[in-house]
Amino acid sequence: MPLHDPDHAQDANPLRAEQTHLAESRSALTAMRADVEALDISDVTGNWVNAKILAAEIDNRIKALADLSHTPLFFGRLDYLHAPGVEQAEGAEGEQFYIGRRHVHDAHGDPMVIDWRAPVSQPFYRASRVEPMDVRLRRRFGYTGGELTAYEDEHLTDPAEASTSSKLLQTEIERPRVGPMRDIVATIQPEQDEIVRAGIGGTVCVQGAPGTGKTAVGLHRVAYLLYAHRERLARTGTLVIGPNKSFLQYIEQVLPALGELQVKQATVDDLVAHVTVRGTDPAERARIKGDARMAEVLRRAVRSGIRMPKEPIVVVRGSRRWRVPAYELEELVRELMERDIRYGAAHEALPQRIAHNILVRMEESGEAPDDRVQDAVARNPAVKAAVKGVWPKADPAKTVLRLLSDAEFLAECAEGILTPEEQATLLWEKPPRSLASAKWSPADTVLIDETLDLVQRTHSLGHVVLDEAQDLSPMQYRAVGRRCSTGSATVLGDIAQGTTPWATASWEEALTHLGKPGAPVEELTRGFRVPRGVIAYASLLLPTIAPGLAPATSVRESPGDLVIRRTSAEELDAAVLAACHDALGHEGSIGLIAADDRIAPLAAALESAGLPYLAPGEETSAQARLTLVPATLAKGLEYDYVVLDEPAAIVTGEPDERTGLRRLYVALTRAVSGLAVLHAKPLPEELAAGPA
Template sequence: MSLDDPLSRERAHLTSSRAALRAMREDVESLDIADVTANWVNAAVLQRQIDDRIKALADLSHTPLFFGRLDYLHAPGADRAEGAEGERFYIGRRHVHDAVGDPMVIDWRAPVSQPFYRASKKDPMDVGLRRRFGYTGGDLTAYEDERLSDPAEAEVVSALLQAEIERPRVGPMRDIVATIQPEQDEIVRSGLSGSVCVQGGPGTGKTAVGLHRVAYLLYAHRERLARTGTLVIGPNRSFLHYIEQVLPALGELEVKQATVDDLVGHVEVRGADAADAAVIKGDARMAEVLRRAVRSHITLPVEPVVVVRGSRRWRVPAYELEEIVRELMGRDMRYGAARDALPQRIAHAVLVQMERSGEAPDDRVQDSVARNAAVKAAVKVLWPAVDPAKLVLRLLSDAEFLAEHAEGV
């Protein structure tokens, strides 16, 4: 078949990319650690890193080296007014470069790869063409194009994408890197700070999205996460066995796995619940009992809060404090979030008084009032901090306390 045929050209690029990946692996295999260290400890660490790198550069015959292509209208980062010619990038599970360092396959986690998952006719993200590839085993057998910059071409559902999504799930979990949807990509690439909760019904890809997020964070924050390590926690060994090949297929070999039992196995078990007690503890209605028990710590005010600033005294009466507390309770916010909001609400009430008296306070003044000792003391009484472990212990050991908050549940 002539290379004038698009499929033949793509197969030729696949062959060249596999050869380049093999050369990258051979370069690592040829390293002689004796040339760089004489210390046996450093040598052992370096050898382990080299072994891991060799494993990460393995060419898995059942895993396509790349699954998509992006043809940009302009060079990424170039001034579009200059008419810079666009570039072409092949998107795959790992980065591959040729002998001079030019990329032949771009890691799916790289910023330049993001439009493969998010670009659309409404927002082409400077992509002229998006090409998806179909494989049979390790052989490239089909391709499908979307011309995102052509307004005359209707937006169509990718047959290759649909077929991959609907492929029967048998055996261990596979990665979904070629079929990540825009809303899933937002979760995968969200920032490192804070916690992310992935929710959905059975079979909607929650676990797969979570694992791809792990792979993305290891790519984007590798040095930081390397210092602390990464742990995937599963409910049991069968689950971990089911998902264990996903991260290695994406080139991540250092992630540890453990069950909850593994983490608490060092704690001495001094008793076991009877069957009926275990059923009650695991009942979904216990969530409402816990919510009531937590909120039982909230106290309505009986005294005003007096804030002293300089020569002025600002008084928030008890009835106004009660309105603030009841408003937060009515919003059904998380207990801790509402507790953090309470001093700001009290400070806002003080600022309103300041403005009425002719002053012009700003956000810095509000933050200062929220940190005032009188405000902090009021929050401690009205909305105290709750120790989760102590609360659960009291619920499970104090029959009257449990009955009080379980009534009618």
């Protein structure tokens, strides 16, 4: 398809017409914002609470209507053969729609830009010559600094037009990555769009190789669901879960750019932050704590406090004494145990059950008690004392503390579940004297969260996006699953990038732990970010780290720059600095990725050389485009050029070689345009077949 720009005289008039429509659309958006700003809500609500809520909604609406000068208001146009959904006379022309990030209408309410999520916009992503979806022409627009400078037409129903790849689409995909992650709303591919527009009723799992856009797909799916089911999700809520704070900072601008301001973001650690984390676990102890078997151990621990009653209850009301025998109390307790309702709910229900038993006796004796009497009996000191003895309250943190401190209690709860060796590994070497002195680890907080849910139900959201999911333990999956037990989820990840000792072996297993067994697994293998040469080099590791996965194929026309250079140990730092200088000669962001224990010496070298650098998640600028990235924080991030320091150190920095090679695979696939690998030690043998 030909690319039209101002250098072609015959294209000037159509381009000017499109530029005029852009200017008019921006004016219409400004007017829409002004209309909202002019709303007078002083006498609309009946109280100050509703007034504040309405004012906040209006403020969010104003923010959503902001005109971002460097963000194209629309990026495409669809010319239909017929008006969608309308019968037309033969020969009548179909409608024309401009597709953009948000809806814009004129003073009469007629649309000037259609939201990319609207049904009428779907053919922009899915129409093809084989399946034109009633589209006569698809037009893409090219922008420079927010100004419309070119367009490209594809006549889907014209057999005479040759089918060629889109230059504008390729240019957008390969545009330098400066600053935080951008939306991909202008470049969504058909296989990605199918996932984005999947219904809210079911969970979707996306296995995606590096650069296939799985994170962007998950974020755009949230934006689509908020458009299609706004009222429902406004009640139930949405959440994006990422692996770390750096990752969340990197993606935090995507949804606001699409006009969605209310989606919360968190890490798994944020979700389970019931206590202050001050300790760490060795890998084996953390693995056991993250094992799904711990759920039953905790369930036993919570219920260990239940005691069968030995004495009857005698309730005195006025001159009458009402007696409930011990065997009837035991029947009530066993019934609640068999129903397996949450421990806290049963604790609240038991006094009401006892009170009901007494009310039956009152009625049999000729009295006519009502609900107020039942409530009074349930609060009677004798009833409260009996409940405290047979079904006492449970404190989740204290329960976990006892489990990890008391060998006999742990053995009782873990019998037949954990081996004696595993139990010994779980126990704290020096048990804390109190909750306040406990040095909780991240894995402990997940156990407390599980225990809390055994006591009281965790609030469920309408939809959760879980990114980099391959690194979660079974117990972490359960923690996330509780947050969407009555909702749906989008699970994103790559088995080959699992770098924790408990990384999931299969998505089927992970989805079962999440509470969404049988959810479909979609695989993305077409790469849009990583250059061909780079992804091919990194894929040499796949037979070792993920034998069942097919390598990604890159759609990028440029193979990318790939440099692999060996140097001496004494000259390694200097070679790394030289590679950073070379990368800074190009446009875009630069990531210097190294093993965690190499970060400090490299930081000192950069400072001595006068090279400013950022920490992961910090926004790049004209003054600082180089980010120093520990290998353990590289997952999910991307840079135009990556300088990779000493791959062998990244491999040996992990507990085992396979995990180390997976960490290296992550580091190798962060590059968008070029990769320079500097090493003094021999490369892993899997990469021996790569470029010399």
